[in-house]
Amino acid sequence: MSQQKEWPLWEVFIRSKQGLDHKHVGSLHAADAEMAIQNARDVYTRRMEGVSIWVVESRNVHASNPDEAAAFFDPANDKVYRHPTFYEVPAEIKNM
Amino acid sequence: METIIEKSLEEAFEEKIANEVRIEPKDWMPEQYRKTLVRQISQHAHSEIVGMLPEGNWITRAPSLKRKAILLSKVQDEAGHGLYLYSAAETLGTSRDQMIADLHSGKAKYSSIFNYPTLSWADIGAIGWLVDGAAIMNQVPLIRTSYGPYARAMVRVCKEESFHQRQGFEIMMTLCNGAPAQKKMAQEAFNRWWWPTLMMFGPKDEESPNTEQSMRWKIKRFTNDELRQRFVDMMVPQAEFLGLTVPDKDLKWNEAKNGYDFGDVDWEEFWNVVKGNGPCNKDRISTRVKAHEEGAWVREAALAHAQKRAQREAEKQGS
Secondary structure (H helix, E strand, O other), X not given: OOOOOOOOXXXXXXXXXXXXXXXXXXXXXXXXXXHHHHHHHHHXXXXXXXXXXXXXXXXXXXXXXXXXXXXXXXXXXXXXXXXXXXXOOOOOOOOO | OHHHHHHHHHHHHHHHHHOOOOEOOOOOOOHHHHHHHHXXXXXXXXXXXXXXXXXXXXXXXXXXXXXXXXXXXXXXXXXXXXXXXXHHHHXXXXXXXXXXXXXXXXXXXXOHHHHOOOOOHHHHXXXXXXXXXXXXXXHHHHHHOOEHXXXXXXXXXXXXXXXHHHHHHHHHHHHHOOOHXXXXXXXXXXXXXXHHHHHOOOOOHHHOOOHHHHHHOOOOOOOHHHHHHHHHHHHXXXXXXXXXXXXXXXXXXXXXXXXXXXXXXXXXXXXXXXXHHOOOHHHHHHHHHHHHHHOHHHHHHHHHHHHHHHHHHHHHHHO
């Protein structure tokens, strides 16, 4: 019982059609990458939801810390001038 | 100091709940919220998995190739739903092995509806129409449940579930438009499944200890009795369309409440099945355990194969 018995967890990303990004859809257990892709096909694309699948072992995903989200994303808070609506454009000016 | 931090975390959590901001896996949450979710989501997952058994029984006996393909597809969907839900529960820190062990030991529950037998082909129709209908009624509000991964799993489940209900209704319609013996089969299946389906919404509100807290945390959006009432109001006209008689002598339209009055569920039977004494409880769990144990060598072999391949790959890179 001491050895690992549960198959590792994988995160699944699916491109729903050519031209779109792969998007996270969920996770599943599989012994290796090949099996993860096959299982992802059976679990997440039974109704033609995808044309391409990525799988990443969950332990390889590194994430920002939600408890520090406020401070972490703070630098963008006071920079409204990064948005085009910050600037006034005279009504006579077209196509800008 | 610690209690002050704890308090502000709890306040931040409550504020998110109040503002309809979803809670995500790594966010701070009260221990009881986590526990409630693990219990509810794993119970939901187990129901999908055990739910494959009564229907799987009929795959080899489906009356046509078309019906067989449809039923196979539905049962495969149930497996998928179980997997989405197990994954959602795992984001709360429980493991798949633990959840499965709890199901097999009887510690974890699943929907009692699957402890009733499927005696004829009409039962497959009745399950799709009634049981999946009730499941949809329960699940649609869960799309707005406060825990993100659970809500997202429900979006996928609900999308797929409506095919399940329609194929069941179509089976019932075919039987009801068929020979008198077929119509009789449909009515008998309806009689068998009507009351157990009403039990799927859980105990009466005043006897449902978890409802109030779950509503406050926006895990649940409607009470058991509210959903049960909606279900009856939705199903009675459908039964009438099929020409089936609802097996409830107290069923009566109530103009004042704009809904049906209906008889009381046999709560003694309900608790009895929950406690493990339904017609198929033992059979369902022993079938599950058998499948799990007989599949153990496949799981172990796949893992050993993957490890060996990874090791060989590493050696090749090293040399």
